[in-house]
Amino acid sequence: MHNWFxxxxxxxxxxxxxxxxxxxxAYLVDALSFTEAEERINEEMRPFISGEFLVSDIKREKVNxxxxxxxxxxxxxxxxxxxxxDEEKGVEKRIATTMYAQASSVKDALEVIEKGMKGTxxxxxxxAITETNIMDVFPYKAE
Numbered sequence: 001m002h003n004w005f006x007x008x009x010x011x012x013x014x015x016x017x018x019x020x021x022x023x024x025x026a027y028l029v030d031a032l033s034f035t036e037a038e039e040r041i042n043e044e045m046r047p048f049i050s051g052e053f054l055v056s057d058i059k060r061e062k063v064n065x066x067x068x069x070x071x072x073x074x075x076x077x078x079x080x081x082x083x084x085x086d087e088e089k090g091v092e093k094r095i096a097t098t099m100y101a102q103a104s105s106v107k108d109a110l111e112v113i114e115k116g117m118k119g120t121x122x123x124x125x126x127x128a129i130t131e132t133n134i135m136d137v138f139p140y141k142a143e
Contacts, residue, residue, distance in 0.1 A: 002030050002140070004063040005037035009045055011053035026133050028100070029074075030140040033059050039101070044138050064097040066137065067116040072102035074133040076109035083123040085105065098128070 007027050015021040027044070031037035038055050045053060064080075078101060081094040101116070103109035109129050117124060 002063065002066075003032055004061040005029050005031055005067075006059050006061040006134070007037055007041040007055055008057040009041065009049075009053055010056045011049050012051060013049075017072070025071050025135045028061060028134055028137040030138065033066070040138060062098050063100055064111065065099040065116065066139070067099065067101045067112050069102040069108075069112045072104050072108060072112070074103065075132045075137065076101050076103055076106065076129050078109065078113055078126055078130075079128040080113070080117075081125050081127050083125065094125075100132075100134075101129075102137075102138070134140075 005028070007029050008024055009027065010022065010024045012020050012022050027041060029040050029044070031040050036103065037038075037058050041055055063068050078099045080097050084093050084095065085091075086093045099113060099116075101109040101112040103112050106129050107114045110126065113126060113129075
């Protein structure tokens with residue numbers, strides 16, 4: 001099981017008008033602890049940012065599934081409910097999960113999620129899809 005952390009990185013970058021602008025960007029990092037998440041985001045960001053940067057916030061992010069798509073340029077968070085029948089009470093039970101999809105639009109995100117869920121035998125419904133401010137995702141890679 002993956003442990004995902006949302007890390008916010010603050011740094012200064014060159015604006016289009018030639019000035020310097022302070023910016024804050026969010027990233028998802030797969031790590032075992034807060035300490036490892038901070039270490040990994042520092043390693044991942046160092047080649048891309050010239051000058052100093054600060055990891056301003058790290059928080060645990062509940063992610064049940066992640067669907068990467070090379071054609072997508074944004075990350076979308078979706079709430080997917082798995083539907084089961086409680087036989088004792090005779091009612092439907094919904095178990096909410098959080099899934100992320102990389103896509104270019106909400107419509108593309110829906111297609112990416114449906115493609116990823118294609119082999120699922122359980123009944124499910126996609127309750128919501130929202131665009132996030134996540135710039136990139138860094139899954140764990142064994143060296």
